Amino acid sequence: MTVILKAKPVIESLTTSLTADAAHVTATLGRKPHLTVVLVGDDPASAIYVRNKQRRAEEVGVQSETIRLNADVSQAEVVAKVQQLNADPAVDGIIVQLPLPNQIDADVIINTIADAKDVDGFTLAATGRLWTLPKNSQATVGPCTPLGIMALLDYYGIDVAGKNAVIVGRSNIVGKPMAAMLLNRGATVTIAHSQTTDLKAATQTADIIVAATGRRNLITADMVKPGATIIDVGMNRYVDAAGKKHLTGDVDYANVAPIAGAITPVPGGVGPMTVNMLLKQTIAAAARTAAE
């Protein structure tokens, strides 16, 4: 039987500590932990993320605020906004949603975020810490999506040490930090991407596949070793022939699920884990302020 790696029970198990930690910080600071999200333009996956984290923030007692900027905003304006948030003592965590429009250099914006407020774990400092963790230790801070995936694997008792892990996608927000975390926990890691010449040859030998491309149905049943663990990060919206809207991942779920050992659903898998890791890191950032 395929194990469906649903986020729901994992999140339920996190709720008590998130709520208690947020309440503790609220009592100490006299205000709730505060997350500010900067959203430029209207990327659909970002819109889903913003909506879900707002709802979950309210549930656990975090104040979440979204600053929306027009798609034609200048880089200097975004830098100025981030600097203002860095200086604001009432803001504990800052995230700038990616992707950003072409006129803006994402690296410049990300590295303007103060290290202490970088709850996405994207700055150079955070990246350096992630890649230099002691061997076999668990990352406790870092980019929210791979952190959430590690939490999901741990909850369901899927050990990664000695496994052959193939990550499809090499972005700074998912693919690369995922590689760091799996590698650190003892997996043998391959990162595939659009220039990989034979993707199927790579995935066919994988014990764990992490698909993070934004390409619907990229991972098909013929690419999967029976019994493999399939982690689907993709967030793709599409409208079917009958005009009905769907949200799907990068995996051909209907055909892959029956042969997989374990698989994350979309929705209800990786996405909610990301949201909860973001809130966890926001509460932790506020707790550090409270302890000062």
Ligand SMILES: NC(=O)C1=CN([C@@H]2O[C@H](COP(=O)(O)OP(=O)(O)OC[C@H]3O[C@@H](n4cnc5c(N)ncnc54)[C@H](OP(=O)(O)O)[C@@H]3O)[C@@H](O)[C@H]2O)C=CC1
């Ligand atoms: N569930 C969640 O919590 C999250 C979901 N997402 C979703 O995950 C997906 C990926 O996000 P993100 O990492 O930001 O995306 P990017 O667009 O930054 O990266 C996509 C990666 O996929 C690779 N790729 C594209 N097409 C192929 C192909 N045909 N074969 C192999 N590799 C391919 C690209 O290769 P190359 O580098 O060569 O261009 C690139 O490395 C999106 O759908 C996004 O919305 C993202 C973050 C969190």
Ligand SMILES: Nc1nc(=O)c2c([nH]1)NC[C@@H]1CN(c3ccc(C(=O)N[C@@H](CCC(=O)O)C(=O)O)cc3)C=[N+]21
């Ligand atoms: N700086 C930055 N950090 C990010 O982590 C980041 C980003 N930018 N840009 C966009 C992507 C995308 N992303 C999602 C996270 C959760 C869901 C999510 O909650 N998904 C639900 C959707 C449920 C629904 O509403 O239907 C699910 O899969 O169940 C979606 C998308 C984070 N990203």
